[in-house]
Each structure stands twice: as C-alpha cells, then as structure tokens.
Amino acid sequence: MKHAPLRGRPLLTATIVLALAACARAPAKLDHPVLRDDVPLAGLDAPARAGWPAAQWWRKYDDPQLDKLIERAVRQSPDIALAQTRVQSARQSVRLAAAQLGLSINGNAQVARQRMSEHGLIPSEFLGFTWYNQADIGLQLQYDFDWWGKKRATVDAALDEAHAAQAQRSAAALAIQYAVADTYFGWQADQARLQLVRQMLSTQQQLARIIALRVKQGVDLPDETQQANARVAALHGMRVAIEGSAQIRKVALAALLGIAPAELPELHARPLPAVERGIPADAGIDLIARRPDIVASRWQVESMLRKTDAARAAFFPDIGISAMAGLSSIDMDKLFTLGSRTFALTPALHLPIFNGGALKANYGLSKAQLDSAVAQYNSVVLGAARDVATQALNAEQLAARRQAQQGELDADRQLLATAQARLRQGVRDARESLAAEAQLLQQRDAAVQLQSQALSADLALIKALGGGYRRTGTLPAPTSSSTGAADHERH
Numbered sequence: 040m041k042h043a044p045l046r047g048r049p050l051l052t053a054t055i056v057l058a059l060a061a062c063a064r065a066p067a068k069l070d071h072p073v074l075r076d077d078v079p080l081a082g083l084d085a086p087a088r089a090g091w092p093a094a095q096w097w098r099k100y101d102d103p104q105l106d107k108l109i110e111r112a113v114r115q116s117p118d119i120a121l122a123q124t125r126v127q128s129a130r131q132s133v134r135l136a137a138a139q140l141g142l143s144i145n146g147n148a149q150v151a152r153q154r155m156s157e158h159g160l161i162p163s164e165f166l167g168f169t170w171y172n173q174a175d176i177g178l179q180l181q182y183d184f185d186w187w188g189k190k191r192a193t194v195d196a197a198l199d200e201a202h203a204a205q206a207q208r209s210a211a212a213l214a215i216q217y218a219v220a221d222t223y224f225g226w227q228a229d230q231a232r233l234q235l236v237r238q239m240l241s242t243q244q245q246l247a248r249i250i251a252l253r254v255k256q257g258v259d260l261p262d263e264t265q266q267a268n269a270r271v272a273a274l275h276g277m278r279v280a281i282e283g284s285a286q287i288r289k290v291a292l293a294a295l296l297g298i299a300p301a302e303l304p305e306l307h308a309r310p311l312p313a314v315e316r317g318i319p320a321d322a323g324i325d326l327i328a329r330r331p332d333i334v335a336s337r338w339q340v341e342s343m344l345r346k347t348d349a350a351r352a353a354f355f356p357d358i359g360i361s362a363m364a365g366l367s368s369i370d371m372d373k374l375f376t377l378g379s380r381t382f383a384l385t386p387a388l389h390l391p392i393f394n395g396g397a398l399k400a401n402y403g404l405s406k407a408q409l410d411s412a413v414a415q416y417n418s419v420v421l422g423a424a425r426d427v428a429t430q431a432l433n434a435e436q437l438a439a440r441r442q443a444q445q446g447e448l449d450a451d452r453q454l455l456a457t458a459q460a461r462l463r464q465g466v467r468d469a470r471e472s473l474a475a476e477a478q479l480l481q482q483r484d485a486a487v488q489l490q491s492q493a494l495s496a497d498l499a500l501i502k503a504l505g506g507g508y509r510r511t512g513t514l515p516a517p518t519s520s521s522t523g524a525a526d527h528e529r530h
Contacts, residue, residue: 065354066402069347072340072413078424080323085431088317091329094507097220100312105223107304108292112219113212115297122208129201136197139183140190148176150371174374177365177381184359189352192345199342206335206510213331213506215295221498222291223306228491229285230308232484236281239480240274246473247271314493316438318431322504329505330423336416343409350405353398357389423503430500437493444482444489451479 093099097109113119151173155163163169185191247267253259293300319325327333363383368374391398455475461467 066351068351069344069406069409071344072409074337074340074413074416075420076327077324078322078326078420078427080318080326080424080427083318083428083431085435086317087320088315091319091325092501092504092507094509096501096507097216100220102309102312104304104306104309105220108223108296109216109219112215112296116211116215116295117297118211119208119215122204122211126201126204126208129197129204133194133197133201136190136194140185140194142180142182145179145181146177147179147365150174171369172371173367173369174371175365175367176374177363177367179361179363181361182359183357186358187352187355189349189355189357192348192352196342196345196349199338199345203335203338203342206331206338209508210331210335213502213508216506217498217502219292219295221495222288222295224311224494224498225491226285226288226292226306227309227311228487228494229281229288231311231487232281233278233285234308235480235484235487236274236278239477239484240271240278242473242477242480243267243271243274246470246477249468249470249473311487311490311494314434314438314490314497316434316497318427318500318504322427326423326427326505327420328510329508330419330503331505331508333416333419333423334508334510336412336419340409340412340416343405343412347402347405347409350398350402353401354391356391357387359387359389361385361387426503427500430496430503434493434496434500437489437496441486441489441493444486448479448482448486451475451482455479 097105152170153173154170155161155166155168157163157169183190247264247270250259250263250267254261254264289303289306290300293303296303327337361383362385363381365381366374366379367381368376368379373379455472455478458467458472458475462469462472
C-alpha cells in the first residue's frame, strides 16, 4: 500500500533552508575589546601616601563646619539630584528589558452589541436576526525562546547602563564634595589673610605717622610721606579685594548647597589644616577601580558590547509560541457553557530574509558605538593619569616653595627680634622695628597663600584619586568574550 506524500515536507524544507541562510550571513561574534587594566603613572617621583582617601575623606580635617556643609550639599545639590534621576531611569530600563523575557500572560474580556448589515455577504434575514451580542473571555499566553540570546543581551546592556549611572552619580557627588571643600578652605584662607592685612595696615599707619612727624620737623623729605601713604592705600585696596573674594566664595558655597546666600549658615574662621603629601604606592593599578569616571566608562563599554550581541542575534530566526484559551458566544446565556470554549496554539517563526540592509546597518551602528565607548574609556584612563600626575607634581612644587619660603619667614622673624632689641636699647627708633614687622607680616601672608594653594592641590589630588570611591559590582575580565547575565555580579 502506497503512502500519501507529506504535503508539509516542502514547506518544512524551505523553512529550514531559509533559516540556515539567515544564520549563514550573520556576522562573527565579537571578542571583548582589549582595555587597559592600569593607569600609566610610571616615572612619577612622589612620596608614598598613607593609604587611599577614605569614603568621607573630608572628616580628616576635623572641621564640623565643613562636615555639615558637605552633608547638606550632597543632600540638596541639583547636580546630584539629576544624576540620581539617571540612576532611577536606568533601573526602570532594566525592569522594562527583563519584562520582555520569559512567559507573558494577558487576560481580556469584552462584550459588544453589534448590528449586521442587511446587504452583507450573509443578509440578516437569512439568519433571523439583525442585532446580536458578542461576548469573549480569554487568556493569551506567549513565550519567546530567545535561543540566540538577543533579549538576554538587551537585559545585560541595561544592567551595565545602570551600573554606569551609579558610577556617574558617585562622580557627581565627588565633584560637589571637592568643590565645597575647596571653596570653604578658600574662604578660611581669606579670613586668615584679612587678619594679617589688618595687622599690616596698623603697622603701616604707625610708620606713616612717624614719617609725617619727621617730615614736619624737616628731618625727612616730603616724598617719604607720599610713599608711606601709598603703602597704606595699597593695603586698603588689598583688604577690599580679599573681603570681596570672601563674599564671592560664600555665594559660591550657597550655590553649591542649592540655597540663597542669606540661608548659608554662619561660618567662623579656623586655622587652615595641615597638608598630606604623596600618592598611594599602588595608584597605577588600583586607580582603575577608584575613579568613578573610569568605572562608568568601563560599564559603558560592557553595555555597548552587549548591544552588539543583541544586534548580531537579530540576524537569527525568532522562534516563539502563543496559546489562547477562552469562552466566546453570541448568546450571553450560553457564554459559560462547554460549547463556548475556544482554544488556539500558534507556533511562530520569524525569518529575517530581506530587510533592505537594516540589520547590517543596526549592527554596524552598534559596533561604531562600541568603538566609541572603548576610545572614551582609553581617553578617561589617560586623563586620569594626567590628572593624578599633574596634581602630585603641583603638590611637590608647592611643598618645595613652602620650604624655601619658611627660610625667609625664619629670617624675617630674626630681623624683627634684632630690630626690637635695638629699639629697647635706644640704639634705633621705631621705624626699623615697624618696617621689620611689616616685612614679617608680608611673609606670613605669603605663607598663608602658599598653604592655601597646597591645600587646594591636596583636595584636587584627593579628587583625582577618586575621593574614597570603591567600585561596586564585578566587571568581566578584559579578555573575556562571554555574554549573559551569569557573567556579571549583579545587584
């Protein structure tokens, strides 16, 4: 007995051939791009710093005013609020991508009152009615097998974007913390200089009065008075400039806190803290995980790599299955009877046969974005190296200048002591002592300025070192080419 030919065999054969053709033109899987795992700091001659900055690095200065300002700035800063919205948006993108995975179930129920056309294919007079009710209740189930990992890669890319957003928020917080500390200590330096300028002004005024008496008695020329008055006027201008600088810094602090200048808490003058020198011994290697901008760039690379995986998976057939079960009736009284049952099972195969080059263009775009992310990462790493080296060298130069200036300061102290001794012995008048005191005050002012610059350089170095940031989440090894959610430590 002959068997009837299988009519579905040609269709199945054609489907398999088309699927294999679609797979054959898919691009090769990309390897993980080669990324730097260290920062090039070789040759930098700087002393070793005692460890990395702590998470709350500003507390080492033991200044309650600074602590409150930074805590308030981090809590209220618009920049950090904006960065936090990016984190929330990235998290919702992860949820949206994950919702596309696995089984989806939807329910529906509808009741419709409809009128049939009297001139349609089946006139209503043959059916015996013109109006009828249509009621439907059912469940729809759909499952995409995702055999090629397109949706998993999309979820992984969204997770990496979320990690990048978290690192960017940390970078924004570090920038705010640094700006507040630098502005605050700049204000403290202005207060210290104002105190010295007042003393210099008092000394120069005393000297000017003595010179005026000597000119009146004909001992000195009138030019001496003009020169003394010019020095007093210059100190008045210097005081006004420093007072203006202090006011500007308070306005800047208020802006960093996101408040009006009038709402800024009262600040009290305090001595400038000591400055710590050097960089951590393992800065060249550990900086990769300590700089939030580097970490964010690295996560961006991972996200772009996952997106190329998703774009590549689009070349392969999509295989899914959908099912429907429900009740349907044009008689409401019979809706919940066994005869109203309806079922459907629909396997689905989507073959990307001809799409006008859209798949290739999308894959090329994802590769270009990956190349851009890699270039951005390398640029950030080199920028971090330049930043650390610049700040470390600047700190060393300021330390050398402070040491040299300390010698001048000690010499001026000795000159003042000698002049005061001669004044007490009656060998010289007060002019020599006042002049020596004015010169010492100038050296003290220069010392304050150098200490302020050294402190600013130390703050900049702390920022360059990542400000106590520690990477969260485990990144894949730089040479790895694996994909999937299992390749990452997620949280």
